Amino acid sequence: MSLPLLSPNSVLVLGATGQLGSRLISALVAKNSKITTIVRNPAKLDYLVPNHLLSKITAIKGDANDSALIARVLCDQKIGLLINTAGHAPILPTRHNYLRDIVQASIDAVRLAANESKQRTRVWFIGGMLLLDLPETTPRSTLGDS
Secondary structure, X not given: OOOOEOOOOEEEEEOOOOHHHHHHHHHHHXXXXXXXXXXXXXXXXXXXOOHHHHOOEEEEEOOOOOHHHHHHHHHHOOOOEEEEOOOOOOOOOOOOOHHHHXXXXXXXXXXXXXXXXXXXXXXXXXXXXXXXXXXXXXXXXXXXXX
16 A cells, blocks of 8 residues: 655755755745755854745754654654755765765655655755766776776
């Protein structure tokens, strides 16, 4: 049996203080969406988002890696759409891939929330530059390699 799908008019934005997320907020306000964000630094959101938009946003202090918090917000706010713009892929292979952790936290949160609320939430993962490390694939050669 399929779980009912919540309305996409209630949106949770992860990465709202980043380049893409802060621009997304304006578009969502224009669509009259009910917007909730989870941000590590609410003061940064206050700085990036114009005052007339801030009154239309519920900002919750937290981290995009916290699947329990994300799940609780999804349930409490009856979120129908989770848009994750948080994180960026590491350029150097020696750096930890936090983007993978953030994506996994969102996936885990949606599963937790579905089990709790018995309702489904849509999830969009949006990013600017994204490098994927796919299992069972070989890396492509870089510019200048033959």
